[in-house]
Amino acid sequence: MLxxxxxxxxxxxxxxxxxxxxxxxxxxxxxxxxxxEDSVEDELELSTVRHRPEGLEQLEAQTSFSxxxxxxxxxxxxxxxxxxxxxxxxxxxxxxxxxxxxxASTYAHFLFNAFDxxxxxxxxFEDFVMGLSILLRGTIQEKLNWAFNLYDIxxxxxxxxxxxxxxxxxxxxxxxxxxxxVLREETPRQHVEVFFQKMDxxxxxxxxxxxxxxxxxxxxxxxxxxxxxxxxx
Amino acid sequence: MAAGVxxxxxxxxxxxxxxxxxxxxPMPIPPQEKTKGKDGLIILNVSGTKFQTWRTTLERYPDTLxxxxxxDFFFHEETNEYFFDRDPDxxxxxxxxxxxxxxxxxxxxxxxxxxxxxxxxxxIPEIIGDCCYEEYKDRRRExxxxxxxxxxxxxxxxxxxxxxxxxxxxxxxFENPHTSTLALVFYYVTGFFIAISVMANVVETVPCGVLxxxxxxxxxxxxxxxxFFCLDTACVMIxxxxxxxxxxxxxxRYKFMKSVxxxxxxxxxxxxxIGLVMTDNDQVSGAFVTLRVFRVFRIFKFSRHSAxxxxxxxxxxxxxxxxxxxxxxxxxxxxxxxxVMFYAEKGSTASKFTSIPAAFWYTIVTMTTLGYGxxxxxxxxxxxxxxxxxxxxxxxxxxxxxVIVSNFSRIYHQSQRAEKRRAQRASKEAGRALVAKAPSPxxxxxxxxxxxxxxxxxxxxxxxxxxxxxxxxxxxxxxxxGSRASSLSSSPHGxxxxxxxxxxxKSSFSLPSTxxxxxxxxxxxERPVANSRSSLNAxxxxxxxxxxxxxxxxxxxxxxxxxxxxxxxxxxxxxTAAYSQxxxxxxxxx
Numbered sequence: 001m002l003x004x005x006x007x008x009x010x011x012x013x014x015x016x017x018x019x020x021x022x023x024x025x026x027x028x029x030x031x032x033x034x035x036x037e038d039s040v041e042d043e044l045e046l047s048t049v050r051h052r053p054e055g056l057e058q059l060e061a062q063t064s065f066s067x068x069x070x071x072x073x074x075x076x077x078x079x080x081x082x083x084x085x086x087x088x089x090x091x092x093x094x095x096x097x098x099x100x101x102x103x104a105s106t107y108a109h110f111l112f113n114a115f116d117x118x119x120x121x122x123x124x125f126e127d128f129v130m131g132l133s134i135l136l137r138g139t140i141q142e143k144l145n146w147a148f149n150l151y152d153i154x155x156x157x158x159x160x161x162x163x164x165x166x167x168x169x170x171x172x173x174x175x176x177x178x179x180x181x182v183l184r185e186e187t188p189r190q191h192v193e194v195f196f197q198k199m200d201x202x203x204x205x206x207x208x209x210x211x212x213x214x215x216x217x218x219x220x221x222x223x224x225x226x227x228x229x230x231x232x233x
Numbered sequence: 234m235a236a237g238v239x240x241x242x243x244x245x246x247x248x249x250x251x252x253x254x255x256x257x258x259p260m261p262i263p264p265q266e267k268t269k270g271k272d273g274l275i276i277l278n279v280s281g282t283k284f285q286t287w288r289t290t291l292e293r294y295p296d297t298l299x300x301x302x303x304x305d306f307f308f309h310e311e312t313n314e315y316f317f318d319r320d321p322d323x324x325x326x327x328x329x330x331x332x333x334x335x336x337x338x339x340x341x342x343x344x345x346x347x348x349x350x351x352x353x354x355x356x357i358p359e360i361i362g363d364c365c366y367e368e369y370k371d372r373r374r375e376x377x378x379x380x381x382x383x384x385x386x387x388x389x390x391x392x393x394x395x396x397x398x399x400x401x402x403x404x405x406x407f408e409n410p411h412t413s414t415l416a417l418v419f420y421y422v423t424g425f426f427i428a429i430s431v432m433a434n435v436v437e438t439v440p441c442g443v444l445x446x447x448x449x450x451x452x453x454x455x456x457x458x459x460x461f462f463c464l465d466t467a468c469v470m471i472x473x474x475x476x477x478x479x480x481x482x483x484x485x486r487y488k489f490m491k492s493v494x495x496x497x498x499x500x501x502x503x504x505x506x507i508g509l510v511m512t513d514n515d516q517v518s519g520a521f522v523t524l525r526v527f528r529v530f531r532i533f534k535f536s537r538h539s540a541x542x543x544x545x546x547x548x549x550x551x552x553x554x555x556x557x558x559x560x561x562x563x564x565x566x567x568x569x570x571x572x573v574m575f576y577a578e579k580g581s582t583a584s585k586f587t588s589i590p591a592a593f594w595y596t597i598v599t600m601t602t603l604g605y606g607x608x609x610x611x612x613x614x615x616x617x618x619x620x621x622x623x624x625x626x627x628x629x630x631x632x633x634x635x636v637i638v639s640n641f642s643r644i645y646h647q648s649q650r651a652e653k654r655r656a657q658r659a660s661k662e663a664g665r666a667l668v669a670k671a672p673s674p675x676x677x678x679x680x681x682x683x684x685x686x687x688x689x690x691x692x693x694x695x696x697x698x699x700x701x702x703x704x705x706x707x708x709x710x711x712x713x714x715g716s717r718a719s720s721l722s723s724s725p726h727g728x729x730x731x732x733x734x735x736x737x738x739k740s741s742f743s744l745p746s747t748x749x750x751x752x753x754x755x756x757x758x759e760r761p762v763a764n765s766r767s768s769l770n771a772x773x774x775x776x777x778x779x780x781x782x783x784x785x786x787x788x789x790x791x792x793x794x795x796x797x798x799x800x801x802x803x804x805x806x807x808x809t810a811a812y813s814q815x816x817x818x819x820x821x822x823x
Contacts, residue, residue: 008580008612015577015614022621073243080241098245098683101695111248128244135247143250150251171252172691178701179693191691195255216254225253225260228686229246 051084053125062126063133070129077125085122088112102176110170114150136230143226144213158206159199164192242679249686256690264678276314277328282321283314290331297355299331323350330356338365344372359664370657403482420538423475427534430468434528437461469505472498472531494537501531559634563600566629570596570622577615584611595619600626 053059059070081090088109095108115123115131134142149155153163168188175183199207199215216222246263253260275291277284277299294300309316317324323342327350330336338347338361351358361369397405406416437454454461476498483489504524536542549556571592578586585608586592595608599622610619688694696704 008614011577011580011614015617019617019621076241094241095245098242098680099687111251114251132244132247135250136243144254147251147254151254168255171255171687172693174687175691175693175695178696178698180696180700180704181693182701182704183693187691187693191255194257198257199254212254221257221259222253225256226250228253228260228263229250231263 051122051124053084059126059129063129064137065129065133073129073132074125077128085124086128087122091123099174099176101178102174104174106166106170106173110150110153110167113153114146140217140223140226141213144216145209148209148212158208159212160206161192161196164195164207165189168192168195242676242683246679246683249683252686252690256686258689258692260689261682261685263682277324278309278312278314278316279319279321279324280317282324284324284328286328286331293331293334294356297331299327299354301355303355319353320346320350323347327351327354327356330360335362336360336365337362338369338372340368344369344376348373357664359661366657366661367653370653400482401484403478404484407479407482419475423471424535424538426468426471427531429464430472431529431532433461433464433468434525434531465505468531469502472502472534476502494534497530497533500527501534504528563629566600566625567593567596570600570618570625573618574610574615574622577618578610578612581611581615586610586615596622599623601630602626 053074056067056070059065060067063070065073078084080086080094086094091112092105092108095111096104098104112123113119115127117127117130131146134146138146148159151159151164151167153166165188168191172183172188172191177183196205196207198219199211201211201215273288274285275288277286291299291304298304304315307315307317323339323346326337326339336356336358348358358369405412406419410416410420437452439453440450441453441456443450476495479495479498480486480489489495504527507524533542536546568589571589574595575586575589575592578584578592586595591608595610597603598605598608599619602623604623610616684695
């Protein structure tokens with residue numbers, strides 16, 4: 001008998017407690033009470049960067065392109081990037097379209113850093129055109145300089161084996177999976193070994209800019225291929 | 234590849250200079266640029282509206298009218314412009330396609346007119362961009378259906394062709410009652426009898442008054458048993474005849490028997506025949522009575538007469554998952570509240586909540602806000618929880634139902650859209666593939682040259698999926714061949730096959746003189762290849778690439794093979810012979 005009374009009373013207490021909590025929760029849900037301060041709203045980041053390049057005369061003076069060539073280049077550039085600058089993602093996308101079989105993103109990343117000379121995270125038309133000017137119309141010295149700059153990832157003036165291995169892996173990544181002969185794990189590393197044997201004259205484990213330029217100038221193949229793309233535009 | 238990216242090709246090729254110091258082999262010669270066409274503005278006069286664009290813009294898509302020499306047919310000498318006698322508004326979109334590479338479909342245009350313009354200018358509609366593709370396909374389908382409906386109506390109004398067999402004529406009469414008067418009459422007669430039969434079923438159970446020699450009130454069915462029986466017989470006879478006629482006329486009897494309507498027909502008339510068979514057996518009369526319930530299924534025969542019913546049925550069928558979820562959440566809530574109510578009311582005397590399942594009834598009635606009042610809580614706690622139950626019932630049921638309804642319509646449309654997209658994807662890919670071949674030939678050759686440079690840099694070749702799989706299989710097959718003899722016999726074959734492949738691919742390019750380098754490396758190569766030959770059984774992943782590597786791979790191979798030691802001279806002589814033979818093959822390939 002007593003236990004029955006206790007049971008009902010206990011249940012009554014439970015019922016009242018539940019009721020109180022439920023009402024608090026309901027009010028909280030309705031937004032009348034707030035417990036914590038976390039009312040963060042997403043802010044829409046408007047990143048409309050507009051960039052206008054320098055005038056045509058200045059660019060003509062700074063690069064070795066003719067006026068007409070600059071016009072053609074800019075029209076193509078602006079068509080692809082209406083905002084006037086390329087960020088790394090777009091760059092990777094564009095470059096990946098040329099190498100559908102492999103993964104061009106790593107190499108595109110290095111390429112982007114090589115073009116982005118002022119390291120502000122985006123390539124403007126000036127950067128683009130300066131880079132192209134060196135690559136297409138520059139002297140052998142300038143081209144080799146540019147290539148050295150590309151390989152030297154941390155821009156400290158030395159190419160280490162690790163940096164070269166990264167570059168090599170990036171290049172091999174662009175080949176993709178379906179190659180003949182089948183790509184193996186150690187192929188990039190072997191290639192790096194070859195490269196260092198050729199370039200590293202004093203065998204100190206790094207390649208300096210002088211060693212690089214010297215060695216390239218003595219190599220017929222490389223010299224010949226440097227002139228390969230001159231009539232691209 | 235988008236033609237817009239063609240603008241970046243010079244950049245990609247220039248960036249290839251980054252590979253040059255790394256590559257140890259000479260690069261292929263770039264394709265000669267043909268003399269470029271005059272780069273200038275073209276004036277396109279479309280019914281008086283003048284459009285101007287660069288020549289190169291139009292020539293991005295040489296498969297279209299504007300990009301090919303076909304436009305010369307429209308050249309107007311007097312005004313030195315190209316004149317097209319077409320709609321300028323739609324032409325605007327077509328020209329934008331050339332400019333941006335994306336074709337858009339304007340919503341306000343008529344689909345037929347748009348299609349005509351696309352066909353005139355030689356553009357396939359499959360390349361419409363993703364933003365407008367769905368809309369375009371929807372409109373097109375609507376249009377096609379409308380045309381089809383018109384045709385069908387015309388067809389049905391025509392006199393039926395005389396050479397239809399009786400069977401086809403019958404089927405046609407059943408499916409489209411409007412084709413002939415006889416079919417229409419039959420349609421109405423069956424409809425009338427369905428209604429009569431259903432009404433009879435209903436009226437049968439109404440109490441009809443008391444007979445003088447009985448105390449209980451009788452239903453009409455029992456009182457006028459004979460009349461109802463005759464009515465039932467008549468209806469069932471008509472239904473049976475109709476079913477048999479449909480069965481005979483159906484083009485595919487198996488398909489017809491599987492269809493829902495025929496199952497309903499059978500279920501509707503079965504009880505009568507079963508009743509005929511077992512009238513006097515009291516034991517199964519109970520079962521027989523329940524069978525008569527199925528007579529109500531005759532009402533579903535109306536769905537042949539009403540399209541709305543069919544749509545409702547289809548709707549419910551496709552909404553099943555949402556309804557299922559509603560049911561599930563309701564069940565959860567019912568169980569929770571029933572348990573709570575049971576324990577709350579346990580203490581009170583003479584409580585109706587004898588068990589949790591008994592409390593289910595109370596919960597359902599309360600949550601659906603019916604409130605019959607046959608079970609009510611008596612304790613305070615019970616009343617508290619009971620009120621919570623009814624409040625939550627309102628929320629649980631009333632709120633999700635509109636959400637489910639709108640969800641259903643959205644999901645329904647979405648799934649239809651997904652189906653459509655999947656169906657359209659194939660044709661879209663085909664269309665895109667056609668257009669993807671379109672980038673101008675100079676672009677393609679330059680792109681190929683770029684890829685060849687990459688191949689040369691890495692000393693590996695691009696192959697397609699099948700060749701790659703074949704190679705893997707080849708390697709694993711050669712893995713199994715244990716004997717030297719077989720390996721020897723297979724290896725020249727393998728050599729020649731891969732080198733011949735090489736030969737085919739490289740014949741287009743003439744390499745600058747690398748012969749000196751080659752010959753100098755032959756001696757160096759001797760050892761590694763011999764080693765690889767003998768180690769065929771041991772390490773096989775090296776063999777294939779080493780055999781077929783380019784002749785001018787320099788010292789890299791020497792350093793590689795140093796760790797590989799084995800060789801036997803007798804072996805070596807044979808292999809060098811074979812190797813020099815293969816070398817000769819390679820030299821001549823150049």
